[in-house]
Amino acid sequence: MHARVAAASTAALLGGAVLILPTSPAHSVTGSGGPVVVSHRGASAYAPENTLAAIDKADDMGFRWVENDVQRTRDGVLVVIHDDTLTRTTNVEEVYPRRSPWKVKDFTAKEIARLDAGSWFGRRYAGAHVPTLEQYMNRVSRNHQKLVMEIKNPELYPGIERQTLKLLNNAGWLDADHLRNRLIVQSFSPASVRTVHNLRPGVKTALLGTPSVADLPAYAEFTDQINSSYTSISTGYVAAIHAFDGPHGKPLEILTWTVNDTAAARRVAGYDVDGVITNRPDVVRRALSAY
Missing domain, CATH: 3.20.20.190 (Phosphatidylinositol (PI) phosphodiesterase)
Structure with missing residues (x-):
């Protein structure tokens, strides 16, 4: 020592x-x-969390670093949402009343795209959607922002680490500049963090x-x-x-x-x-x- x-x-x-x-x-x-200031789920006190509006709000306020949460749909699409259920931040109970307990993993990406993920926060955000991770990365790139990405509930989504890294690579986020200055991947799961490191040692990782x-x-x-x-x-x-x-x-x-x-x-x-x-x-x- x-x-x-x-x-x-x-x-x-x-x-x-x-x-x-x-x-x-x-x-x-x-x-x-x-200390760097990181906008949690975007500027989530001022716009609905984990939406494109929230990262745009952070950008408007001059904040480069944003944080998000990644989970996976029934048909294997990565989406940006914090809870493992859709109930708190969408109108899923109204749109799909017979689909309790409304878990993210039990809905397809197309079904989730129908949901309103903004009205719970305020009328001006009515019609905001749960973004796919691909949509989210496109917006973060457009805004020239930096990202702390949380792999959420990895035990529910076997192989999510490899899938996430593949999407990041396709989005141009695993080049030398992004790895050095613009990306951190985190999780509460030590096994998930270790997997990310083993698959792509150059990625900066964090254990929550x-x-x-x-x-x-x-x-x-x-x-x-x-x-x-x-x-x-x-x-x-x-x-x-x-x-x-x-x-x-x-x-x-x-x-x-x-x-x-x-x-x-x-x-x-x-x-x-x-x-x-x-x-x-x-x-x-x-x-x-x-x-």
């Missing part, structure tokens, strides 16, 4: 009472020296959650980031993450979620996180610029 790893691990176990900074620069997500410091060496073999809820981290824990080198020879990073107010944004910036995932990117940007 490196000396900086041992020291940072001790700090984490002490609840952040001691801060040992890593010997390598932490903020390599953007190279800016400060707050694993113990003792488990970090194993995860650092195949993930570049540990992306944790802001309520579960401390200065010491972030220092412990930064003390380990990931599979590309750089210190592990942390993007923390879901930070939506000024106080929380300033608190996690004080922890030295690399990025903040937020529904309200404008609020976080103001908080960090004045910090």
